[in-house]
Structure formats: structure tokens, C-alpha cells
Amino acid sequence: MTTTALKEPVRETSPGAARAPRRRAGRIRRLSLPYLLLLPALLLELLVHLVPMAIGIVMSFKELTQFYIRDWSTAPWSGLDNYRVSVDFDAPVGKALLQSFGVTVGFTLLSVGLCWLIGTAAAVFMQDAFRGRGLLRALFLVPYALPVYAAVITWVFMFQHDNGLVNHVLHDQLHLTGEPSFWLIGDNSFYALLTVSVWKGWPFAFLIVTAGLQNIPRELYEAAALDGAGTWQQIRRITLPSLRAVNQVLVLVLFLWTFNDFNTPYVLFGKAAPEAADLISVHIYQSSFVTWNFGTGSAMSVLLLLFLLVVTGGYLLLTSRGRRTADA
């Protein structure tokens, strides 16, 4: 780029000397235009993402308790203490973090798996037109469109011990349980959270898979039908394999959303989730804003960030390598 910029004025000297500066100004304008267009976005990205992240990393090396909230920069350095506390799995803080991490991983895998399964099945069953398909499709999108707190608060009502629908159906009507169960405290809370998460999450899988199905050429099915493949065989041999690329993106996005979800557990359980359903986002929130230990909270955040980077990077590497060998 520098060489052409140097050459140009020399070439322009004799015939069009007056035009040269103007043309150069135009060139500079053209080259700087993308940056000008990006400027507002760059500034905002800096303001809401990069600076906070940098500060978050600095905070994680400080002894940042409620006494230093007014001015965090005066908090004393504590080196790696916050990290040491976070990963000391024999002491209460580290033990709770490990427990929360385990719950989050288990919950995420189950929720993503179920969302994917239900979404794919629904999309495949609704690939061909039938009466009422449009209406059903619109209904299926309702959980996705509802504001989280409105939807989850309805589930809270349904999970109530004394006046909830779930206990009414399971205990009063079907007599499946001897006693009405507690759903929002204790071990059952994991299943309550999973149910709500799947209810809210599967329509997204349904949307993406439906879009993926539209890209499969009809001729493939016609050819398969001519060869005598039945509907089930077509689904297994054509539909599912064709969704591979779509699934790779879908699973990653679902994973990140579910793993990072704060809204659902927070509305379902409040500030402190039961141990069995203590997702990492709420756990960090609780460690920081309820017990007022921002230093440890920041260290946990940085550890979470590293984990997400490693998982996402690894996943992308794996899937792209898979795709490359598949292409070759």
C-alpha cells in the first residue's frame, strides 16, 4: 500500500499537477471511509465490551470487597489470591464453584440435547404440508417470543407446592406421587429448570432446522422414491445427513446460550438458586452482588471466559476439520 502511495504523485507531476492533490484526497477519503463508517461501532464496542473486559481482568487481581466499591482502583492488589480461592476445591468457595460448574455442564448437555431432538423431530414432521401446519408453526414459536420473565414466572406458578398445576396433575389427578413434591427447592429443582429451559429453547432449534430443510433439493427425495425408499428411509438417508452443517452451528449456539443463561434460573429461583440447579451465571452473580466479593467474582468470570474460549475454539477447529476432510 505504501509503495503505490509513493509512486502515484511522481507519475502525476507533469501533465496533471493540479489534479494530483485532489485525487490523493479522494484516495485517502476512499481508504478511510470504512473506518469512518465503523467508528461509532468501534467506540461503542470499546466502551461496552473491551474496556469492561480489561477492567474485569484487573479487578480479578484485586481484593475488591464492599469497602472498595466506591472506588475500585484503590483496592489493594492481591495477586493470584482470588484465583487460588476460586479453584481451591477443598474450601467452601471453590467447592461451591466446582459444584456449580458441574451442574451447569450437565444441565447444558441435557437441555441442548433435548432441544435439538424435539426441534429436529418437529421440523422433520412438519416438512410436508398438512392442514393446520401454519397455525401450529405460529403456536410453536410462542415460547420463543414471550419475554423470559413473563414465561418463566408462569412456570413458577405451575411449580408451586400448594396451588400449582404440576402437583395438581401428578398428585391429585394421576396419583403418581405420595406427597406433593417441592419443585423450586431441593433436588427436583434441576428437573424444573431443565423443563423450563427446554420449553423455551426448542423452538430455536425448530426454526433453524426448518430453514435447513428448505435447502435440501426436492430431486433427492424424488430420486430416492424412485429407487423405492420409503418415508422413514428418506428421513434417515437424506434429511438427517443433509442437516450436518446446520447442526454444527445450531449446537454451538444452543450450547453457548444455555450455558450462559441467567434469566431463566434467576426468575425461577431468585437471587440464590438451590444447589442442584445453581448455574454458573447466577453463581457468579451471587458471589459478587450478594456476598459483595467482587474480586472473587471477577476471577470466576475470567475462568468462565477462558473455558468458553477453549470450548468454542476447540469446537470450531474440530467441526471445520471434519468439514474439510468431508469435502476432500
Place this chain on the structure above:
Amino acid sequence: MAPPRSFLWSRRVFLTLLAAFVLTPVYVMVSSSLKPLADVTGRFRWLPSRLTIRPYIDIWSTVPLAKYFVNSLIVAGAATVCSVVVAVFAAYAVSRHEFRGKRVFTVTVLSTQMLPGILFLLPLFLIYVGIGNTTGIALFGSRGGLILTYLTFSLPFSIWMLIGYFDSVPRDLDEAALVDGCGPLGALFRIVVPAAVPGIVAVAVYAFMTAWGEVLFASVMTNDTTRTLAVGLQGYSTLNDVYWNQIMAASLVVSVPVVAGFLLLQRYLVAGLTAGAVK
């Protein structure tokens, strides 16, 4: 060739069960919002003992719902407008220009989109408190401060989705406009933006929906006067009573605008959401 009976039956059973799963909470929300208080505090009943619209009247006085509504409207609206306007310029630059650092920019945008809000919440909280203490500008607890935090999620996905939409507008169109003497901004506003209007509307609706449903930042960064619906709905549970019928009525009232908007624009939304995944 007609599908076999096994397929038709599986489809019927599966879709019926799924519809029941999806619709039960919706039914509970609607029916409970029309029940008298005694019906929702005692054992659950599928049908109301009598229908009443009383909850829909009471929701406005039990908590200052109208105020929360206005707050949510302002915050979600401003965050949407701001991120879409900024994203239009940024997405145009990425979609139509080659420049140094383009890859770094797009990767940054994509990766910040994947990070949990809790990562940004702690530092932003401390930055706001710090700014308040040193300059007296109250970002913490203000609507402006909350709008800024909402950009942490609405800006990256607006940029990301708009790049996809702008890429789908044929380049020949704005190149022709440039040849005809339009400036780059002229080409953007006369050709690219009009051609991508459905996409821009979809991105705006999606950004608004997400901001309307946001809980994390709203519960930390607001005070009594700036509280949004996400936090305000908790006011229906007092120490003595939980007004479940009013909670359900209020939930329905705050949901109707976004659900209606979503269902009306779902075709465009789905196109945008899936463009990245399917390509």
C-alpha cells in the same frame, strides 16, 4: 407417494404432545389472569369458579405498572434505535469494503456476542459507580446507563445480522449507483438500506424483544424510578399475599406487544436468524 401410516401416526402423536407441552403455560397464564384471587391461592383448578377482569384493573394500582411499562419502552426502544443505526454503518463497511483489520473486527463482534452478560455486568457496575463518585454523572440507576449496558448484547447481533442482510443485496445495484455519481453514503441510503428494509426491521424487532425480556442488567442497574417490567413484576408478591392472578394478567399484558410483533414479522426474523446458520 403418500407417507405410510406409521409416519402419519407418529406425526400426530408427537405434534399433539408437543402442542400440549407448549400451550399448557399459555393456558395457565390466560385462565389464571381471569380468576378471582381465591381460585389462585387454593388448590389449582383448570377452570375458574367465575370469570373476572378484576386482575386486569388491579395490576395498574398494585404496582406502578404503567411507569415500568414506560421505562421498558424507553430503554428497549433507545437501545434498539442506537444499535441498529450504528450497526447499519458498520455492517455496510464490512459488507462492501475491504480494509485492514476487517477480520479482527468481525471476529471480535462475533465472540462478544457469545459471552455471558455476567462478564460485563461486574465491571460496568463498578465503572458506573466510579463515574458517579468522581464526576457526579449518575449512570448507575439511570435509564441512560441501562441503555448502554443493553448495547452489550444488542449491538453485536445487530451488526452480525445486518452484515448477512447487506450481503444478500446484489453488489451491482450500489456499484451502479456509485458509477452514476452517488457518494458511498448515497449508495448506502438510496440503494442498500431500502433494499434491506425487511432485514433492518427484523433486526430491530429482535433487538427490541431481547431488550424487553432482559433481566440481569435490569435487576442490578435500576432504582425505584427507572425499574423496568422485568424487575417490576416481582412487586406482585408481598409478604402476606402473592397475587398470582394479577401476575398472570400483567405477564400477559407485557407479552402481547412483543408476541404480536414477533408473529407478524416472523418470516423476516426467521430469514435473518437462519441466514448465518444455513449458509
